[in-house]
Amino acid sequence: xxxxxxxxxxxxxxxxxxxxxxxxxxxxxxxxxxxxxxxxxxxxxxxxxxxxxxxxxxxxxxxxxxxxxxxxxxxxxxxxxxxxxxxxxxxxxxxxxxxxxxxxxxxxxxxxxxxxxxxxxxxxxxxxxxxxxxxxxxxxxxxxxxxxxxxxxxxxxxxxxxxxxxxxxxxxxxxxxxxxxxxxxxxxxxxxxxxxx
Amino acid sequence: xxxxxxxxxxxxxxxxxxxxxxxxxxxxxxxxxxxxxxxxxxxxxxxxxxxxxxxxxxxxxxxxxxxxxxxxxxxxxxxxxxxxxxxxxxxxxxxxxxxxxxxxxxxxxxxxxxxxxxxxxxxxxxxxxxxxxxxxxxxxxxxxxxxxxxxxxxxxxxxxxxxxxxxxxxxxxxxxxxxxxxxxxxxxxxxxxxxxxxxxxxxxxxxxxxxxxxxxxxxxxxxxxxxxxxxxxxxxxxxxxxxxxxxxxxxxxxxxxxxxxxxxxxxxxxxxxxxxxxxxxxxxxxxxxxxxxxxxxxxxxxxxxxxxxxxxxxxxxxxxxxxxxxxxxxxxxxxxxxxxxxxxxxxxxxxxxxxxxxxxxxxxxxxxxxxxxxxxxxxxxxxxxxxxxxxxxxxxxxxxxxxxxxxxxxxxxxxxxxxxxxxxxxxxxxxxxxxxxxxxxxxxxxxxxxxxxxxxxxxxxxxxxxxxxxxxxxxxxxxxxxxxxxxxxxxxxxxxxxxxxxxxxxxxxxxxxxxxxxxxxxxxxxxxxxxxxxx
Numbered sequence: 001x002x003x004x005x006x007x008x009x010x011x012x013x014x015x016x017x018x019x020x021x022x023x024x025x026x027x028x029x030x031x032x033x034x035x036x037x038x039x040x041x042x043x044x045x046x047x048x049x050x051x052x053x054x055x056x057x058x059x060x061x062x063x064x065x066x067x068x069x070x071x072x073x074x075x076x077x078x079x080x081x082x083x084x085x086x087x088x089x090x091x092x093x094x095x096x097x098x099x100x101x102x103x104x105x106x107x108x109x110x111x112x113x114x115x116x117x118x119x120x121x122x123x124x125x126x127x128x129x130x131x132x133x134x135x136x137x138x139x140x141x142x143x144x145x146x147x148x149x150x151x152x153x154x155x156x157x158x159x160x161x162x163x164x165x166x167x168x169x170x171x172x173x174x175x176x177x178x179x180x181x182x183x184x185x186x187x188x189x190x191x192x193x194x195x196x197x
Numbered sequence: 198x199x200x201x202x203x204x205x206x207x208x209x210x211x212x213x214x215x216x217x218x219x220x221x222x223x224x225x226x227x228x229x230x231x232x233x234x235x236x237x238x239x240x241x242x243x244x245x246x247x248x249x250x251x252x253x254x255x256x257x258x259x260x261x262x263x264x265x266x267x268x269x270x271x272x273x274x275x276x277x278x279x280x281x282x283x284x285x286x287x288x289x290x291x292x293x294x295x296x297x298x299x300x301x302x303x304x305x306x307x308x309x310x311x312x313x314x315x316x317x318x319x320x321x322x323x324x325x326x327x328x329x330x331x332x333x334x335x336x337x338x339x340x341x342x343x344x345x346x347x348x349x350x351x352x353x354x355x356x357x358x359x360x361x362x363x364x365x366x367x368x369x370x371x372x373x374x375x376x377x378x379x380x381x382x383x384x385x386x387x388x389x390x391x392x393x394x395x396x397x398x399x400x401x402x403x404x405x406x407x408x409x410x411x412x413x414x415x416x417x418x419x420x421x422x423x424x425x426x427x428x429x430x431x432x433x434x435x436x437x438x439x440x441x442x443x444x445x446x447x448x449x450x451x452x453x454x455x456x457x458x459x460x461x462x463x464x465x466x467x468x469x470x471x472x473x474x475x476x477x478x479x480x481x482x483x484x485x486x487x488x489x490x491x492x493x494x495x496x497x498x499x500x501x502x503x504x505x506x507x508x509x510x511x512x513x514x515x516x517x518x519x520x521x522x523x524x525x526x527x528x529x530x531x532x533x534x535x536x537x538x539x540x541x542x543x544x545x546x547x548x549x550x551x552x553x554x555x556x557x558x559x560x561x562x563x564x565x566x567x568x569x570x571x572x573x574x575x576x577x578x579x580x581x582x583x584x585x586x587x588x589x590x591x592x593x594x595x596x597x598x599x600x601x602x603x604x605x606x607x608x609x610x611x612x613x614x615x616x617x618x619x620x621x622x623x624x625x626x627x628x629x630x631x632x633x634x635x636x637x638x639x640x641x642x643x644x645x646x647x648x649x650x651x652x653x654x655x656x657x658x659x660x661x662x663x664x665x666x667x668x669x670x671x672x673x674x675x676x677x678x679x680x681x682x683x684x685x686x687x688x689x690x691x692x693x694x695x696x697x698x699x700x701x702x703x704x705x706x707x708x709x710x711x712x713x714x715x716x717x718x719x720x721x722x723x724x725x726x727x728x729x730x731x732x
Contacts, residue, residue, distance in 0.1 A: 018308050018380040025372040025406055033410035036444055040418075040429055048435060126426025129435050136421060140414075 016170050023174045027181050030144075034185055037137050041192060044129045055130035056196045058123060063114045064194040067107050068186065074103035075183045078152070078176045088166035090159065097156045100179070104149045111142055134193055141189060144182045151175045210611060211708035225310035226711055230317050231296030232609065237324065238288045242595075245279035246674065248272050253633075253667040259654045269650035270336040277339025282360050283324060285594055286452060289459035290405070291320070291370050293601050294398050296609060298374055300702035300709065301392050303383025303718050308376040316369035323362030330356035338648060340449070343430035343441040347422045354423050357416035364409045367455075371405030374398055383701070385720035389483070392700045392724050393476065396483040397462025400490035404451045404458075408494070412448030415441065442504055446497035454493040456590055458486055460597025461528055464550045467604050468532050470698045471547035472539025475725040478531035485524035492521050502573045511570055518568035525561055529554065540728075544696075545619035549600035552627055556592025560585060563638065578648075581641025587634045599626075599677070606681070607695050611708040612688030618680040625673025632666030700724045 045052045081096030118124075118131075125135040155175050158164065164172055212228045221229055252272050255263045264272070299307050307313050330352040337346040337353065346353050378399050382391070419441070421427040428434025430441040469476045476482065498506060498514030506514075532554055541547070563585040566572045576582065606614045636659050643659075645652050652660065694703040701724070705714050 014380060018376055021379055022309060022312075022372060022376045025375050026368075029368050029372070029406050029410045032407055033414050036411045036414040036447075039444075040440065043437070043440060044429075044435070051435075124426070125421065126428065126434070129428060132421075132427040132429060132434075135425070136418065136427065140417075 016173070019170050019174050020177075023177050027177070030181060034137075034140070037133070037140065038188070038192075041133050041137070044133065045196075048129070051128065052130050052196055055128060056193060058118075058121075059134070059194050060114055060117065061194050063110050064190055067110050068190045070103050070107050070110070071183045071186050074100045074107070075180055077103065078179050082169065082173055082176050085159075085164050085169045085172055086166055090162065090164070093164065093172070094156065094159050097152055097159060101149060101152050101156065104145055104152065108142060108145060108149075111138065137189055137193070141182070141185050144185070148175075148179050148182045151178060211706055212711045213611070213708050223314070225306065225314055227295050227299050227307050227310065227313060228609075228709065228711075228713075230313050231292050231294070233317055234287060234295060234320070235292035237321065238284050238292060241279045241283035241324075242288070243674075243678075245276050245284060246671065248276040248279070250667055250671055252276060253664040255650060256652070256660050257657075257664050259652050259657050259660075261650060264650075266650045267336060270338075270648070271334040273648060274335045274338055275331075278327070278335060278356070278360075281339055281456075282363050283327065285456045285590060286367060287320065287363070287370075289463070289594070289598055289601065290374070290398065290401055290455065291317075291366070293463070293598075293605065294374060294401075294459060295370070297605065297702050298377060298395065298398055299381065300705070300713055301395055301700055302378060302381055303386055303701045303714065303720065304377060304381035305712050305714070305717075307373045308380055309373050312369055313373055316366045316373070319362050319369070320366035323359045323364075323366065326359030326362060327356055328359075330359060340445060341416075341419065341441075342445075343419065343422070343438045344432075346419060347430060354420045357420050361413050361416050364413045367405050368409045371402035371409075374402040375406065378402075383718050383720055386701075389480065390720055390723045391483075393465040393479065393482050393486075394459075394462035394700075397458045397465065397486045400486040401455050401458045401462075403487075404455050404490050404493065408448045408451040408455075411444060412452075415444040415448070418444075439501070439504060439506065442501050443497070446500045447494075450497035450500060451490070451493045453590070454489055456594045457597075458489060460553065460594040460601075461486070463597045463601040463604070464532060464553050465528070466698075466700065467546050467550040467600055468535050469725050469727055470604075470696050471542045471544060471550070472536050473542075473727045474535055474539040475727055476531070477534035477537075478527070479723065479725065481527050482531050485527045488524045489521060492517065492524070496521060499568055499573070502570060503577045515568055515570050515573075519565060522561070522565060529558060529561070544603075545614060545616055545623065546600050546604035546696075548620065548623050549596050549603060552623070553593055553596040553600060556588055556596060556630070559635075560588030560590075560592050563588065575644075576641060578646055579641040580637040580645045580647055583647050584634050584637035584641055587637070591634070592630060602681070604696070605702075606684070607691030608702060608707050608709070610685050610688070611691050612684055612686075613691050613695065614684050615680055615688060618676060618683075622673050622677035622680060625669055625676060627673075629666050629668070629670030629673050633663050633670055634666075636660075636663040636666065699726060 077096045077099040081093045081100065084092035084096060123131050125132055152175060155172055158171065212226055221233060224230060251264070252269065255269055255272075295307070295313065299305065333350060333352040335351045335353065335356050337349060337351065341353070341357070378391075378395055418427065418429050422430055428436040430436050430438050432438065465476060465482055496514060496518045498510055499518045502511050502515070543551075563581070567576060567582060567585060603614055603619060606612070640656060640659050640663070643656060645656050691707045693705065693707050695707075696703070701714075701718055701720070702709075704718060
């Protein structure tokens with residue numbers, strides 16, 4: 001993410017544009033990565049809707065709903081952080097980043113409790129296609145949450161070192177975009193897995 | 198005075214001046230990263246070639262002779278895996294693309310140099326993991342088809358992870374190129390003044406970014422099937438083995454355009470330079486690259502005509518497959534139109550470029566035989582497919598790659614290629630290639646299936662021909678490699694622009710300085726205005 005500043009051939013305004021184009025390309029890759037799993041989901045649900053209906057009742061909707069709210073709040077906090085640093089508010093940015101990290105950790109904690117519950121009941125990745133999809137999709141998503149936390153943590157350290165200002169905040173903005181994407185995936189996963197009608 | 202210039206000429210080796218391991222391993226210079234990619238991938242070209250030679254040797258006799266059937270399975274599988282994932286896919290984009298895209302757009306580096314270096318080391322990590330899988334080598338064919346790949350004792354999980362890493366490197370490279378081409382073009386270098394190699398690489402990068410994640414997740418699911426008992430591809434658990442094929446080919450068909458498009462880009466650069474004529478049909482070639490990339494995403498099903506896909510799907514896929522031939526044909530006709538009444542110089546790059554056109558036409562025209570349903574069924578999984586594939590990918594991509602290596606060798610090393618030896622190597626490669634692979638068309642029509650260590654005795658004659666051809670081909674490649682190595686150290690000193698080319702990479706020293714250009718050039722016209730002014 002520092003790379004942009006090193007390339008001498010363009011101005012800082014162009015640097016932001018370059019970084020943004022980079023992250024959008026990366027997000028396109030991510031969409032395709034999850035896209036394959038969503039395709040598998042569609043195929044298996046169409047071929048065996050009854051199994052999906054009965055199996056999804058074994059998921060804990062309360063946990064799922066709580067996690068949805070947690071992630072939406074984290075998206076809000078990261079957006080507030082970006083808005084803050086655009087006005088040069090260093091302290092506010094740090095608070096927002098810490099809040100986002102806490103929310104992300106909460107999400108993973110809830111997910112851990114959920115997984116434990118399923119494993120205790122013997123509902124494993126190999127149980128049936130519904131649980132295979134459940135574990136693969138939420139698992140891949142959880143890995144992305146971890147990746148997002150690493151990025152947010154890096155931003156926090158950089159924020160404490162005073163690297164960002166109203167003029168230069170590209171890395172925060174890029175991390176924010178990635179974090180919104182991670183949330184968005186969950187917004188789709190929640191109804192598809194927990195709320196089958 | 199002359200002493201001084203001689204001194205600076207040998208001392209200042211441009212980007213190659215700095216020496217030592219870390220000056221390479223930790224470099225952010227796109228040129229050095231390109232060179233590292235070149236060596237790594239070329240190693241696997243030689244290794245994969247060696248495996249193919251053993252495969253051909255075994256096929257000298259119809260019965261078992263040299264190696265066991267299992268060893269045969271391993272050899273052709275690893276030949277495919279190494280050639281495809283470790284050589285062909287990364288070779289042109291990551292090696293020549295890295296070196297020349299920034300130079301051709303008049304930039305000092307790619308948009309994200311650190312990401313570029315990370316991409317290289319991810320690639321190396323992937324290579325190491327793939328090599329580690331040789332402890333229990335793959336025997337599934339390079340296509341990893343389930344259910345066998347989910348059950349075999351080979352190290353499928355390991356190699357899947359290795360290729361996952363190689364794929365990440367591919368994505369990172371493609372992403373970097375897209376952003377570089379969008380953002381770092383020199384002043385005045387509008388989209389329609391870009392060299393057509395850049396257009397080809399742009400289309401390639403889009404495929405890399407959009408197709409690679411799908412094969413990544415497919416290998417992830419395959420690993421989950423083996424490790425966690427997930428059953429997406431296992432009918433016993435309600436899964437579908439065809440789904441694996443769909444996912445696999447959703448990547449692996451578009452990726453043949455990752456292989457061929459950059460080579461087409463190289464040919465498009467070389468032909469106008471060596472016929473001293475402006476390229477014919479600039480916009481048509483530019484758009485045809487993009488449309489090949491686009492249509493390439495819609496035709497993967499033609500690999501599965503005999504896999505039990507529905508008839509409706511087969512008909513649609515067959516229909517769409519013929520569409521790919523249109524933009525491909527546009528390119529070929531434009532190259533030929535460029536050659537028409539040009540002043541053709543048959544230097545080694547041009548020789549390989551013309552070879553590309555000749556072989557690729559044969560490879561391309563045998564494509565519709567396989568794309569048509571009626572002829573696909575009897576030809577499926579025969580040597581006809583092997584021949585078609587090698588004519589397009591070896592006769593196409595590898596010849597394009599060789600053309601590019603001879604063309605850009607002076608720029609990359611600062612020295613000239615020995616033309617006589619280069620042409621001698623070409624004679625062996627051209628003859629050996631055709632003897633080896635044209636024979637396979639006939640063997641395929643005779644019904645010889647691919648991937649078997651044994652065959653009917655009446656097919657032995659042609660198999661011996663193909664094997665002897667493979668030796669001639671190997672001799673040619675060895676001469677070429679030997680020539681490159683010799684010329685790197687003892688070749689004649691290259692001038693900045695030995696071919697009198699108009700693209701930007703030639704408008705700076707050979708080898709170029711680390712920052713590529715002393716001053717960022719300002720572009721005022723397209724790069725193909727040959728024959729207009731006095732040269």
